[in-house]
Amino acid sequence: MEILIFGAGSLGSLVGGLCAREHSVTLVGRDPHIAAVRESGLAVEGAVDFATHTEARTTVPERADLAFVTVKSFDTPAAGRALADCDPEITCSLQNGLGNEELLAAQLDTVLAGICTYGARLASPGRVECTGIGEIALGAPDGGSSAAAERAVEALQSADIDAVHDDGMPKRLWRKLAVNAGINPTTALAGVENGALADGPLHDVASEAAREVARVAREQGIELAEGEAVAALESVVEATARNTSSMAQDVEAGTKTEIDAINGAVVDRAESRVPVNRTLAALVRARERGYPD
Numbered sequence: 001m002e003i004l005i006f007g008a009g010s011l012g013s014l015v016g017g018l019c020a021r022e023h024s025v026t027l028v029g030r031d032p033h034i035a036a037v038r039e040s041g042l043a044v045e046g047a048v049d050f051a052t053h054t055e056a057r058t059t060v061p062e063r064a065d066l067a068f069v070t071v072k073s074f075d076t077p078a079a080g081r082a083l084a085d086c087d088p089e090i091t092c093s094l095q096n097g098l099g100n101e102e103l104l105a106a107q108l109d110t111v112l113a114g115i116c117t118y119g120a121r122l123a124s125p126g127r128v129e130c131t132g133i134g135e136i137a138l139g140a141p142d143g144g145s146s147a148a149a150e151r152a153v154e155a156l157q158s159a160d161i162d163a164v165h166d167d168g169m170p171k172r173l174w175r176k177l178a179v180n181a182g183i184n185p186t187t188a189l190a191g192v193e194n195g196a197l198a199d200g201p202l203h204d205v206a207s208e209a210a211r212e213v214a215r216v217a218r219e220q221g222i223e224l225a226e227g228e229a230v231a232a233l234e235s236v237v238e239a240t241a242r243n244t245s246s247m248a249q250d251v252e253a254g255t256k257t258e259i260d261a262i263n264g265a266v267v268d269r270a271e272s273r274v275p276v277n278r279t280l281a282a283l284v285r286a287r288e289r290g291y292p293d
């Protein structure tokens with residue numbers, strides 16, 4: 001299969017590198033990483049360790065069978081516009097947050113939702129570190145079976161990636177949103193690792209944010225219980241205790257966060273009051289406005 005990775009930073013380089021063990025892969029990203037991959041190949045290190053060669057470019061190629069979108073959520077509209085030029089047969093978001101699939105579907109025909117629990121970090125140009133082996137779940141964004149998702153899952157499995165077709169992606173996306181809405185802004189604002197949310201006042205803040213997400217999910221017709229949302233949050237806190245969340249890294253680095261697609265998306269969709277998500281979103285946005293130019 002011709003697989004295109006749009007946004008070959010941390011996660012995209014890892015998924016692209018893993019796919020390149022079986023498929024023809026094109027990484028689309030930015031220099032100096034792309035220049036390094038073109039010159040010396042891609043080194044995947046950490047929990048998996050190998051070197052591979054992929055095509056690497058800063059613009060989309062002419063065609064692709066399957067495209068994975070791995071830009072941050074605020075770059076999704078630009079990704080959709082760029083991908084429309086090569087019109088992949090199937091496009092699948094692997095991003096965090098809500099709304100990415102709708103933005104892509106405005107430009108592209110067959111769009112899938114995906115959730116990836118691998119961890120990745122771009123160590124230096126040409127080198128990506130796998131910080132945790134996970135799985136990729138894919139499916140139709142509105143749920144139900146999907147022939148396109150079956151094809152994409154087969155492609156991933158043939159590259160030895162643990163992949164599943166989930167016909168209940170809406171619930172899976174909202175459960176993941178509950179986890180991110182609880183962990184990401186709380187760790188970012190408090191400047192702590194995920195494990196600091198295991199108990200105490202930060203646990204209460206994160207859990208209440210997750211409960212609000214479950215309530216908003218149910219307003220949207222998705223049967224996510226508050227207890228299930230909090231249990232998902234607690235299990236990720238335990239499994240990723242030594243992680244610095246992506247939002248904590250962004251705030252620390254003074255770069256843009258995914259707050260709009262995470263807590264912002266909860267506030268935008270809520271019919272009832274969501275004071276914890278609203279407050280966390282306002283505080284993270286205030287931090288972003290305070291970044292030096």
Ligand SMILES: NC(=O)C1=CN([C@@H]2O[C@H](COP(=O)(O)OP(=O)(O)OC[C@H]3O[C@@H](n4cnc5c(N)ncnc54)[C@H](OP(=O)(O)O)[C@@H]3O)[C@@H](O)[C@H]2O)C=CC1
Pocket residue numbers: 006007008009010011012028029030058070071072073075078079082094095096097116117118119120121122246258
């Ligand atoms: N890293 C991880 O372990 C995981 C990440 N995720 C999710 O995956 C998504 C990606 O995260 P992550 O990989 O960490 O982010 P990164 O910022 O490391 O990677 C995104 C890359 O896309 C590039 N990019 C953005 N726009 C374009 C464009 N128009 N053309 C070419 N390249 C572009 C960015 O370049 P530049 O920065 O220069 O704009 C950056 O290199 C997020 O939604 C995240 O929440 C999910 C699970 C795990």
Ligand SMILES: CC(C)(CO)C(=O)C(=O)O
Pocket residue numbers: 096179180183184194236240243244245246247
């Ligand atoms: C699961 C979690 C919270 C791991 O840190 C994550 O997805 C993130 O940091 O964005």
